[in-house]
Amino acid sequence: MNISKISTAIGIAILGVSAICIYLFADIDYQAKIAILVMMLAVILWITDWMPGVGTGFLCIILLVACGGVNSLSEGVIGFAKPICYFLIGILAIGYAVKRSGLADRVANYIIGLSLGNPVLLYFQMLGSFVILTFFLPSATTRGAIIVNMYEEVLDTWNVPKSHPFHKMLMLAMLALNRCASTALLAGGITPVVASGLMGNFSWIEWFVIMSIPFYANLFVGGIIIYVWYRKGAKSVQIMPYKLPPAKPITIAEIKTIVIIFITVSLWFTDFIHGLHAAVPAILALVLIMFPKIGVLSWEDLQEGIAWSNFFITATALSLGLSLLNSGGADWLGSNMVDWGLKITDNATLLIIMMMILVGLARIAFNNISSYLAIMIPITMGFSDILGVSPLLAGFLTVVVGDSLIFYCAGTGSGLIIFERSGLSNAEVFRFACVMLVAVVIVANILVLPYWKLIGFQ
Numbered sequence: 001m002n003i004s005k006i007s008t009a010i011g012i013a014i015l016g017v018s019a020i021c022i023y024l025f026a027d028i029d030y031q032a033k034i035a036i037l038v039m040m041l042a043v044i045l046w047i048t049d050w051m052p053g054v055g056t057g058f059l060c061i062i063l064l065v066a067c068g069g070v071n072s073l074s075e076g077v078i079g080f081a082k083p084i085c086y087f088l089i090g091i092l093a094i095g096y097a098v099k100r101s102g103l104a105d106r107v108a109n110y111i112i113g114l115s116l117g118n119p120v121l122l123y124f125q126m127l128g129s130f131v132i133l134t135f136f137l138p139s140a141t142t143r144g145a146i147i148v149n150m151y152e153e154v155l156d157t158w159n160v161p162k163s164h165p166f167h168k169m170l171m172l173a174m175l176a177l178n179r180c181a182s183t184a185l186l187a188g189g190i191t192p193v194v195a196s197g198l199m200g201n202f203s204w205i206e207w208f209v210i211m212s213i214p215f216y217a218n219l220f221v222g223g224i225i226i227y228v229w230y231r232k233g234a235k236s237v238q239i240m241p242y243k244l245p246p247a248k249p250i251t252i253a254e255i256k257t258i259v260i261i262f263i264t265v266s267l268w269f270t271d272f273i274h275g276l277h278a279a280v281p282a283i284l285a286l287v288l289i290m291f292p293k294i295g296v297l298s299w300e301d302l303q304e305g306i307a308w309s310n311f312f313i314t315a316t317a318l319s320l321g322l323s324l325l326n327s328g329g330a331d332w333l334g335s336n337m338v339d340w341g342l343k344i345t346d347n348a349t350l351l352i353i354m355m356m357i358l359v360g361l362a363r364i365a366f367n368n369i370s371s372y373l374a375i376m377i378p379i380t381m382g383f384s385d386i387l388g389v390s391p392l393l394a395g396f397l398t399v400v401v402g403d404s405l406i407f408y409c410a411g412t413g414s415g416l417i418i419f420e421r422s423g424l425s426n427a428e429v430f431r432f433a434c435v436m437l438v439a440v441v442i443v444a445n446i447l448v449l450p451y452w453k454l455i456g457f458q
Contacts, residue, residue, distance in 0.1 A: 018040070019037050019040050019041075022036055022037065026332070028328060028329065028332050029327075029328070030068065031068060031069055031070070031327045032327040032328045032329035032332060033329070034064065034067045034068055034069035034327075035064065035069045035070075035320075035323045035324045035327040035329040036324065036329040036332075036333065036365075038060050038063050038064045038067070038069055038320065038323075039060075039320050039321075039323075039324050039329075039365060040365075041060060041063070042056055042057070042060040042317075042320055043364055043365065043407075043408065045059075045060075046408040046409065046426055047407065047408045047426050047427065047430050048426065048427065052309075053309060053313045053409060054309045054312045054313055054316075056316075057312060057313050057315075057316025057317060057320075058312070058316060060316065060320055061076050061077060061316055061319055061320070064076050064319075064320065064323055069323055069327065070323050070326075070327075075323070075326075076319060076323070077315075077319055078318075078319055078322055078323075079314070079315040079316060079317065079318030079319030079320075079321075079322060080315040080319070082315070082318050083277050083278075083279035084279065084314065084318065085311055085314050085315045085318070086279045086282070086283055087141070087277075087278055087279035087282045087283075088141060088282075088310055088311060088314055088417075089282075089283075089286060089306070089311055090264075090279065090281075090282025090283045090284075090285050090286045091141050091142050091145045091282055091417070092145055092306045092307070092310060092417065093285065093286040093289050093290075093297070093302055093306065094142065094145060094146065094260070094261060094264065094282075094285050094286075094289070095144075095145030095146050095148065095149055095417070096149070096297065096301070096302065096305040096306055097257050097260070097289045097296050097297055098146050098149050098150075098257055098261075099149035099152075099153075099305075100253075100296065100297060100301065100305065101251070101253040101254050101256070101257040101296050102251055102253060102254055103254045103257050103258070104146075104149040104150045104152075104153050105153050106248075106250075106254065107150045107153075111125070111150065111151075111154055119158070119166055119234050119235075119237040120227075120231075120234055120235070122154065122170075123169060123170060123173070123223075123227060123234065124223070124227075126147075126151065126170065126173065126174075127173065127177070127219065127220060127223040129147070130143070130177065130178050130180070130181040130219060131181050131184075131216065131219070133147070133181075134181040134182055134184070134185055135185070140178050140179040140181070140182040141417065142265075142282075143178060143181075143182070144174060144175075144178050144417050144418055145417050146261075147174065147178075148171075148174060148417065148418055148421060151170055151174070152421065155167055155170070158237060158238075160237060161423075162422070162423030163423055164233060164237075165230040165232065165233020165234065165236070166230065166233045166234045166236070166237045167422075167423055168230060168233070168422070168423060168424055168428070169226055169227065169229070169230035169233065169234055171418055171421070171422035171423065171424055172226055172230075172422070172424060172428070172429070172432060173222075173223055173226050174418045174422075175406065175418040175419055175422060175424070175429065176222065176226075176406050176429065176432055176433070176436065177218075177219050177222045177223060177226075178418075179191075179403065179406075180215040180216070180218050180219040180222070180403070180404055181215065181216070181219060183211060183215050183399070183403045184208065184211050184212045184215040184216060185204070185207070185208060191369050191373065191399065191403045192207060192211070195373050195377065195395070195399045199377065199381075199392060199395045199396070200392070209455065210396060210452070210455070211396070211399070211400070213447070213448065213451050214396075214400045214443070214444070214447075214448045214451075215400065215403075215404070217443050217447055217448065218400070218404045218436075218439070218440055218443060221439050221443055222404070222436055222439060225432070225435060225436070225439060226432070229432075253296045256294065256295070256296050257296055260285050260288045260289060260295075261285070263281075263284070263285070263288070264281045264282065264284065264285040267280070267281035267284070268281055289302075290302065307417075307420040307421070309420060310417055310420060313409070321366065324365070324366075330365070330366065333362065333365055335379055340358075348387065348388040348389075349445070351386065351387050351388070352387055352388075352389065352397070352445075352449075353441055353445065355380060355383070355387060355394075355397070356397060356401050356440070356441050356444060357437065357441060359376050359380060359397075359398050359401050359402060360401045360402070360405055360437040360440065360441075361437075362376060362402075363401075363402050363405050363407060364407045364408075366402075369402065369403060372402050373398070373399065373402065376398050376402065377395045377398050377399070380394040380395060380397070380398045381394050381395045381398075393449075393452060396452070397444065397448075400440065400444065400448065401437075401440055401441075401444075404436065404440050405433045405436055405437055405440070406429060406433055407429070407430050407433040408426045408429060408430060409426055409429060
């Protein structure tokens with residue numbers, strides 16, 4: 001038995017004992033216990049890949065309803081009613097249109113030319129592109145759905161299979177680090193919007209000044225860790241001298257795709273004017289992509305080209321997360337984890353480190369980032385006096401830790417899009433998240449906390 005299987009078995013055993021203890025001794029009602037236990041089962045199955053992710057989601061929904069974790073079937077499948085699921089479908093359609101129209105191939109050729117045929121240079125260019133592209137495509141889900149097609153074209157051109165370490169290097173960076181660039185911006189998605197609403201209203205500039213250094217630092221430190229992890233594989237890819245092919249005239253399909261993306265992104269950036277949920281422009285893009293004479297794809301194309309498992313895993317994961325939140329199980333979990341850590345030591349520095357580790361581990365249970373933020377930010381801000389920091393600093397640390405970690409594919413829509421096409425296993429994603437948690441804690445203490453003190457946080 002190898003180390004991976006041993007560590008998985010130990011993890012399952014610990015979770016099993018924890019589940020028994022929660023059921024027997026937790027001072028919460030029956031419904032909250034069931035919600036916690038079903039979520040724990042889902043996490044185990046998602047991390048170990050014992051069964052397909054969609055099957056795990058539906059199995060746990062059935063258990064949740066049958067065992068009384070929710071009051072009705074409609075509550076058990078409430079995730080399917082959430083706009084984020086349909087936002088995801090629109091984003092996937094945009095990404096596939098970019099590929100089928102030829103736009104991905106055009107950009108891929110340009111990327112290869114910039115990298116001079118060097119895979120290592122290509123990798124670090126990709127990390128930098130996350131930051132730059134965020135200002136044009138703020139949503140990590142949108143950006144991921146588009147760029148995965150572009151880099152797949154590059155990998156296909158270089159004949160790099162999914163099992164190759166260099167393929168995994170690119171995909172793991174896209175899956176685990178792409179979202180860091182988004183949260184550095186106030187308009188970057190659900191995380192900054194929810195967190196800002198919980199901690200106070202911040203301007204775009206204020207949020208960027210506070211959060212850019214932490215998230216960009218985590219992005220590039222994480223990128224270096226991934227590079228070190230897979231560097232031998234990257235070096236095994238043959239460096240191929242590359243000449244940009246003669247530029248072909250841009251096609252009508254490419255122009256249509258660019259226009260549809262421009263309309264969609266413009267609506268996202270102007271939501272403060274029209275007030276539309278981000279899902280509405282995404283669904284509009286889906287309609288325009290299929291619209292006769294205007295669009296570039298047929299419904300049959302989308303049926304074949306979109307990984308519909310993304311929709312079902314996201315919807316079922318949201319349902320489980322909301323049942324955990326609504327039953328009171330999330331509040332109980334968060335309070336106990338933080339309270340337990342605070343009883344171990346009264347040293348301020350150690351308390352902050354322990355708090356970061358505990359809220360990072362709590363992210364395993366909170367697959368939905370909104371639920372995580374809604375529960376953990378008030379808890380950590382409430383303990384700020386004991387930690388010896390301001391409530392805002394405690395809240396920002398909670399955001400930085402939680403949104404820098406993805407423990408399994410169902411933990412984020414943006415990561416799920418990449419995971420389906422990555423060749424990675426959930427065990428590999430989980431392993432990197434554990435290492436990344438340690439890196440986030442170190443970066444916070446060496447760089448982030450001194451920086452925040454410099455700009456006025458104590």
